[in-house]
Structures are given as C-alpha cells and as structure tokens.
Amino acid sequence: MTCHYARRYARLVTMSLKADAPKAPTPPTPPEDSPSALADVTASDASLRRFLHGLPGVDAVGLEARAASLGTRSIKTTAKAYALDLAISMIDLTTLEGADTPGKVRALCAKGRNPDPTDRSTPPVAAICVYSDLVATAREALAGSGVAVASVATAFPAGRAARSVKLADTAEAVAAGADEVDMVIDRGAFLAGRYLSVFEEIVAVREACGDAHLKVILENGELATYDNIRRASWLAMLAGADFIKTSTGKVGVNATPANTLLMLQAVRDFRAATGRQIGVKPAGGIRTAKDAVKFLVLVNETAGPDWLSPTWFRFGASSLLNDLLMQRQKLGTGRYSGPDYVTVD
Numbered sequence: 001m002t003c004h005y006a007r008r009y010a011r012l013v014t015m016s017l018k019a020d021a022p023k024a025p026t027p028p029t030p031p032e033d034s035p036s037a038l039a040d041v042t043a044s045d046a047s048l049r050r051f052l053h054g055l056p057g058v059d060a061v062g063l064e065a066r067a068a069s070l071g072t073r074s075i076k077t078t079a080k081a082y083a084l085d086l087a088i089s090m091i092d093l094t095t096l097e098g099a100d101t102p103g104k105v106r107a108l109c110a111k112g113r114n115p116d117p118t119d120r121s122t123p124p125v126a127a128i129c130v131y132s133d134l135v136a137t138a139r140e141a142l143a144g145s146g147v148a149v150a151s152v153a154t155a156f157p158a159g160r161a162a163r164s165v166k167l168a169d170t171a172e173a174v175a176a177g178a179d180e181v182d183m184v185i186d187r188g189a190f191l192a193g194r195y196l197s198v199f200e201e202i203v204a205v206r207e208a209c210g211d212a213h214l215k216v217i218l219e220n221g222e223l224a225t226y227d228n229i230r231r232a233s234w235l236a237m238l239a240g241a242d243f244i245k246t247s248t249g250k251v252g253v254n255a256t257p258a259n260t261l262l263m264l265q266a267v268r269d270f271r272a273a274t275g276r277q278i279g280v281k282p283a284g285g286i287r288t289a290k291d292a293v294k295f296l297v298l299v300n301e302t303a304g305p306d307w308l309s310p311t312w313f314r315f316g317a318s319s320l321l322n323d324l325l326m327q328r329q330k331l332g333t334g335r336y337s338g339p340d341y342v343t344v345d
C-alpha cells in the first residue's frame with residue numbers, strides 16, 4: 001500500500017467515525033480504484049501493518065458511553081413485537097459442547113425450524129450452528145426448512161492446529177452440507193503482529209468454503225484492546241469475510257455492546273470505502289430478549305437499517321431463543337406461560 005492510500009483510507013475512516021448518526025441506507029459507489037487500493041494494502045506484511053496501524057485509535061471511554069446510552073433506549077410495544085420476531089429470525093441457534101449427540105442436534109433443529117409449535121406465526125431461526133462432525137445430521141433434520149446449517153471449523157475454539165488441518169476441517173464441513181462456516185482467527189499470530197499470516201489463512205479458508213458463507217471469529221476477549229478489535233475487523237473484511245463475529249462463546253469476555261458497536265462501525269466504514277457490505281455476529285452470553293433488543297438498537301443507530309435483517313446480522317446464542325419466546329408469548333397474551341412452555345436445552 002502506498003502512503004497515499006494509507007492516508008486516504010485513514011481519512012475516510014476518520015471522517016465516517018466522527019458522525020454518530022447512521023449512514024444513508026443506500027450503498028455508496030465504491031472508489032473507482034478500490035480493487036487496486038485494497039490489493040496494495042495486502043501486498044506485504046509491512047503494508048498491511050502500516051494500514052492497520054494507520055486506522056484511527058479507538059476512544060474507549062466514548063465507545064463504552066455510546067454503547068451504554070444506546071442501551072437505555074426504550075421501544076414501543078408495536079416495535080417490540082417486531083423486534084422480538086426479528087431477533088428470533090436472526091439467531092444462529094447453537095450447540096458447541098463436547099457432549100453433543102446427533103439426538104441433541106436433531107432436537108435443536110426441530111426447535112429452530114418451528115420454535116413455538118403452539119403459534120405457527122413464530123418465525124424460524126436463521127441457522128443451526130454445530131461442530132463439523134454433526135453437520136450431516138443437521139442438514140438432514142433441516143431439509144426443506146430454509147434454516148441454514150452453520151459449522152464451526154478451523155480447530156474451533158482455540159484455532160491451534162496446522163493450516164492443513166484447518167482447511168481439511170473446513171472442506172469436510174462444506175462437503176457434509178454446511179451453508180455457513182464460522183472460523184476462528186489465529187490470535188497468536190495476530191497478537192505477535194504477523195498480520196499477513198492471519199490474512200492469508202482467512203483467504204485460504206475462504207477458498208475452501210466454496211459457495212458457503214464465511215464468518216470470521218475475532219475472539220475479542222483475547223485481543224486485549226479495542227484498537228486490536230478494529231484492526232482485526234478490517235483484516236478479516238479485507239481477506240473476504242462475509243461476516244465478522246465477536247467471539248467463540250468459550251472465553252471470559254464474549255459479545256459486549258461496546259465491542260459489537262465497534263465492529264458495526266467497521267462494517268459501516270468498510271462499505272463506505274469499498275461498496276461491499278459485511279455482516280456482524282455477536283456471540284456468547286446473549287441470553288435475554290432485553291439484551292437482544294439493545295443489540296438491535298445498536299445495529300440501527302450505528303450501521304443503519306440496511307443491517308437489520310438475518311442476511312446482515314446474527315446472534316450466536318444457545319439459550320436466547322427461550323427468553324424471546326417467553327417475551328413473545330407475554331406480549332400476545334399478557335402473561336407468561338408455565339415453565340413447560342419452552343424446552344430446556
């Protein structure tokens with residue numbers, strides 16, 4: 001990347017980060033020279049480092065204050081009904097336990113495709129997310145439902161394996177019928193500043209995905225700083241991620257309003273710079289309808305309404321659906337059902 005491009009992109013990002021209001025919903029026309037500019041950015045370890053370290057530093061206090069203030073917004077009852085259904089339709093209903101069985105995955109698939117058998121107006125979830133060896137089971141259980149199969153891959157959650165193993169893991173998941181692959185980045189390489197190695201690995205996994213969508217998990221809880229989360233977001237987007245995802249759900253700090261807000265800014269700015277829209281998936285620790293609605297407010301106010309659909313925003317969650325169903329039922333009938341209303345996963 002030339003200094004000219006570094007300055008130009010840094011300026012563009014700085015400008016768009018200054019505005020609090022969401023951007024216009026129509027994707028802007030990308031700069032005419034954007035492909036060559038992006039190729040320059042990733043031409044070498046040095047140019048990639050220059051670009052990532054040229055991104056504006058994150059004002060941590062401002063970021064957290066903004067996330068907290070958006071979290072206090074209340075929404076009207078009519079908007080709440082819409083928000084609950086939207087949140088359900090955005091769930092990647094997840095089971096990622098060592099003790100997972102085909103039976104458990106089949107039960108989860110049945111729940112995901114028809115979350116409330118007493119109310120057929122309840123939308124299905126977006127996807128069922130499982131380990132790669134259970135993809136075939138999920139594929140069969142979801143046949144004809146329109147619910148996607150997502151598979152974690154690349155030696156999830158640690159990502160500590162040879163690249164050949166990670167690529168084989170990805171290829172197997174896709175061959176078994178995964179529509180979406182959730183990979184983890186090599187945090188060790190990232191934190192050591194070996195950005196090009198992380199970039200190349202994402203590119204290789206992207207290739208192994210074929211037509212499957214690629215979600216790139218940054219594992220924010222291990223990246224130590226907000227500046228690193230911004231850098232990792234840009235790195236993943238430059239490498240061809242379809243989605244950037246906060247966390248595996250397996251470390252101490254997972255999705256937070258602040259780190260999700262930061263990633264929403266990144267996808268907004270990336271689209272302004274390149275014309276390419278990338279999705280965002282907060283995952284881990286999102287368990288209540290109240291929290292889900294707060295995240296939807298963040299999406300609307302930061303990236304904008306273009307991201308308010310399952311195509312561009314997902315919740316990675318194992319138990320959020322239960323609370324959304326309880327709140328949905330309360331909204332419809334004025335009371336909560338008994339404890340048997342939702343299945344316990």
Ligand SMILES: O=C[C@H](O)COP(=O)(O)O
Nearest residue numbers: 249283284285316317318
């Ligand atoms: O990607 C999804 C997470 O692993 C699920 O986390 P959770 O059990 O905290 O909802």
